[in-house]
Amino acid sequence: MATIGFIGIGNMGTGMAHNLVKAGHEVTVFDLDTEKAKGIEGAQVAASSGEAVKGAEVVLSMLPAGPVVASVYRETIFANATPGTLLIDCSTIDVATARILAAEAQGHGLTMLDAPVSGGVAGADAGTLAFMVGGSADGFTRAEPILNVMGTKVVHCGDAGAGQGTKICNNMMLAIQMISVAEGFALAEKLGLDPQKLFDVSSAASGQCWSLTTYCPMPGVGPTTSADNGYAPGFAAGLMHKDLGLAMEAAEASGADVAFGRAAFDAYDAMVEAGEAGVDFSGIIRGKRGVSYQP
Numbered sequence: 457m458a459t460i461g462f463i464g465i466g467n468m469g470t471g472m473a474h475n476l477v478k479a480g481h482e483v484t485v486f487d488l489d490t491e492k493a494k495g496i497e498g499a500q501v502a503a504s505s506g507e508a509v510k511g512a513e514v515v516l517s518m519l520p521a522g523p524v525v526a527s528v529y530r531e532t533i534f535a536n537a538t539p540g541t542l543l544i545d546c547s548t549i550d551v552a553t554a555r556i557l558a559a560e561a562q563g564h565g566l567t568m569l570d571a572p573v574s575g576g577v578a579g580a581d582a583g584t585l586a587f588m589v590g591g592s593a594d595g596f597t598r599a600e601p602i603l604n605v606m607g608t609k610v611v612h613c614g615d616a617g618a619g620q621g622t623k624i625c626n627n628m629m630l631a632i633q634m635i636s637v638a639e640g641f642a643l644a645e646k647l648g649l650d651p652q653k654l655f656d657v658s659s660a661a662s663g664q665c666w667s668l669t670t671y672c673p674m675p676g677v678g679p680t681t682s683a684d685n686g687y688a689p690g691f692a693a694g695l696m697h698k699d700l701g702l703a704m705e706a707a708e709a710s711g712a713d714v715a716f717g718r719a720a721f722d723a724y725d726a727m728v729e730a731g732e733a734g735v736d737f738s739g740i741i742r743g744k745r746g747v748s749y750q751p
Contacts, residue, residue, distance in 0.1 A: 457481050458602060461512035463505045463528060464547070465492045468573070469518035471580030472546070472606045473499060479605040484508045509536040514602055515543045521698070522549035529557055529568075539565030542598050546587075548572045548624070548695075550702050551617040552709075558591060558616035567595040570616065571603065572623035576690045584608045588626070590619035624706060627699040631720040631737070634667040638741035641674045645745060651677045673738035687739035694733030697724040 457480045462473045465487035476483050477498040484500040486508040487493040493501045502508035505528055509515050515533060519525045525547050533543065543566055545554070554570040561568035569591035579585045585607035589596055596612040603610045613622045640663065644654045655677045659669045671690075672678035682690050700721040707714040727733075727740055 459511060459513045460484070460602070461502070461508035461510075461515045462486070462499075462517075463508055463515070463533075464518035464520075465489070465496060466518060466520075467577050468546075468580045470495065471577065471582075472516070472518065472585070474581070475583045475606050476602070481602075481605070484512065504532070506532040506536040509533050509541075511538070512541060514599075515541060516602075517543075517545045517547060519545075519547045521547075522553040525549050526553055526557060530560070534561065534564045534566065537564070537566055541566050542595060543568040544571050544599055544602070545569070546571050546573055548699055548702070549620060551620045551624075551706055554590065554620045555617040567592060567598070568616070569595050569599055570619040571599065572619055573607065574623065574626060575607070578690060580606070587611065588613050588619040588622040590614055590617050590621070592616075620702075621706065624699055624703040627696065628703040628714065628717045628720065630667065631696055631700055631724065632716050633665045634671075634673065634738060635720055635723055635740060635744075637663075637665065637667045638673050638738075638744045641677075641741060642744035642746075667738075671738060673741040682736035682738055683741070687736040687742070689734060689736045691737050692733060693724055693727050693735050693737045693739065696737040697721070697728045697733070700724055 459482045460476055462469065462483055462485045465473055465485050470492065473483055473485055473496045477496060484502050485493045485496050486502040486505045515537060519528060525545055543561055558568045569589055571587045571589045573585045573587055575585040583606055586609035587603045587607050589612050600610055613619050641651055644651060651674050655672060658664060671681050673683050675683045682688055703717055704721050723740060
């Protein structure tokens, strides 16, 4: 069992830390919200991120944005981690920052991986997350047993930054697919079609995708999803907007043609501007149907 420091006990970090404790690891947690940190039964609560890092064999972080990640690593983690410590950042940030921090970590005698996740809060709680990992092969080998406690799919995507790159590509595809499903149901509604019949056909035909069969945005159709709970967020529109913004930055830097990705970004930008950042990202169907975002 490993000694683990976990920084960032938010909606995702809570379930992840719980699963590490349940697996028998010695976990010390830190969050600016002390009450959330105290909610991890069986974990030690640190007074600072630096304290959480001291003596840890592995440090995990789940933080909201690239600048925050860079600040925490440069100001506290690099200064307090023992050489040889494995650092695993599970935040979703820009590729460039992930690569720069990995190089800086190496200069401190530390191994750093970028390991963003997919699966949402439900996956974090259930231990069924998918991890997309960037970094050295040796680092991945060390990290895999830890990540397997929190997820059911752990993939080494390549060198530093490859995990972040994979995550933003995946989420750009997800956003485009969700909008396509939303528009399909909106059109079907205008044509007077039965939405259940559309689901029955498309879920077994060429329109099939995860956004339809697993996370259908139309209430009362298919498996129970956020749409059946007033679009309470499993993955909030604001987070999708953030990830699409990272994809657009990467596309601009690399010269990639992402016209549909840009259209998806614009659609979620409008949703966020309408004050609906906290609504589930599947709630974009409401705008397509001409229905108020508000329940």
